[in-house]
Amino acid sequence: LLVLGLIIKLGIAPFHGWLIDTYEGTGMMMTFFLTITQKIVTITVLINLYMNIITYINMEVMNKALIILIMVTLIVGTLGSLRQQKLIRFIAYSAIVNSGLLIMFFVGNNIEELVSYSIYYLINYIIGLTVLISITLGMRRKINGENIEILTELRNIWINNKTIGAILIVVLIYLAGLPPFTNFISKLILILPYIVEGRMYIAMIILFLTVGVMIYYLNIVKIILIDKKTYNGLDGKNIIENYKLVSGGVVISGGIMWIVYSQLFLDEIINIIKIIVAVSQ
Numbered sequence: 001l002l003v004l005g006l007i008i009k010l011g012i013a014p015f016h017g018w019l020i021d022t023y024e025g026t027g028m029m030m031t032f033f034l035t036i037t038q039k040i041v042t043i044t045v046l047i048n049l050y051m052n053i054i055t056y057i058n059m060e061v062m063n064k065a066l067i068i069l070i071m072v073t074l075i076v077g078t079l080g081s082l083r084q085q086k087l088i089r090f091i092a093y094s095a096i097v098n099s100g101l102l103i104m105f106f107v108g109n110n111i112e113e114l115v116s117y118s119i120y121y122l123i124n125y126i127i128g129l130t131v132l133i134s135i136t137l138g139m140r141r142k143i144n145g146e147n148i149e150i151l152t153e154l155r156n157i158w159i160n161n162k163t164i165g166a167i168l169i170v171v172l173i174y175l176a177g178l179p180p181f182t183n184f185i186s187k188l189i190l191i192l193p194y195i196v197e198g199r200m201y202i203a204m205i206i207l208f209l210t211v212g213v214m215i216y217y218l219n220i221v222k223i224i225l226i227d228k229k230t231y232n233g234l235d236g237k238n239i240i241e242n243y244k245l246v247s248g249g250v251v252i253s254g255g256i257m258w259i260v261y262s263q264l265f266l267d268e269i270i271n272i273i274k275i276i277v278a279v280s281q
Contacts, residue, residue: 003046006045010039010042010046010103011095011096012073013072013076013077013096014076016073019092019096022034023095024086024088029137031088031091031092035129036130039098039102039122039125043103047105050105050106050111050115062106066106067107067202069100070107070206073097073099074097074100074101074205076096077094077100078097078213081213082216084216085150085151086150086151090151091132094175097210097213098121101118101187101206102118102121102122104190104191105118107202112274113193115277116274116277117190119273119277120186120189120269120273121183121190124183124186124262127255128183128259131251131256132175134252135167135252136148138164139164152227154223155224167256171256171259172221173217173218174259176218178214181259181263182259191203191207
């Protein structure tokens with residue numbers, strides 16, 4: 001019951017219904033706040049619960065139930081994200097997929113290692129999401145000053161500001177989990193223990209389902225680079241003048257530094273996380 005209450009809070013399917021409408025109704029900034037705080041607090045409680053209580057009871061039945069929940073979560077999040085036109089709803093479904101990946105430590109045998117990898121994955125996800133939302137909040141329609149909401153409105157960024165467009169593309173590829181960025185590595189090391197343990201069916205299903213989210217992230221890249229000429233029958237240059245890029249440069253710069261350079265210190269970062277996990281037991 002404790003675990004069930006926490007995974008409802010985390011938005012694990014099929015208990016995810018509240019999360020989508022809540023995110024859409026609260027706006028982009030509150031969505032960012034809810035996503036970050038919700039995941040950090042809930043995952044922290046789950047890790048402490050798992051390492052201090054659940055390891056002393058029979059986990060066989062619970063593991064089977066959790067595997068089903070993880071698979072259902074990945075399916076719902078992937079299929080849901082593929083049909084979204086609003087950026088905020090896409091972020092919500094993407095958050096569901098990441099929630100499913102973050103609780104994978106429950107069904108593994110190497111507890112400390114999987115917990116450390118989950119924390120590392122969470123760090124990468126938070127940084128990528130922070131940069132994405134910072135860029136999004138910095139773009140406003142010049143006509144009415146409102147934030148952009150529809151994904152197709154991103155098609156004119158490249159014409160207006162190639163630097164911001166390039167940064168946004170890098171962040172989208174990073175969040176999609178494509179190499180050579182660290183989010184790809186964090187997903188890979190999260191799945192590798194299951195391959196080592198011989199649980200190939202879990203690893204293959206997870207890899208297959210995460211491809212769906214990758215496709216949608218790359219579809220946004222296509223909107224930015226290829227679909228930039230036409231919008232409501234007008235050329236991109238006329239439309240892009242309706243957008244205004246504002247502040248957020250410090251957060252974006254820091255996030256890009258992490259995305260580019262953190263892979264050089266991968267072993268050191270993971271070792272620090274492992275030490276923190278070991279000390280906290």
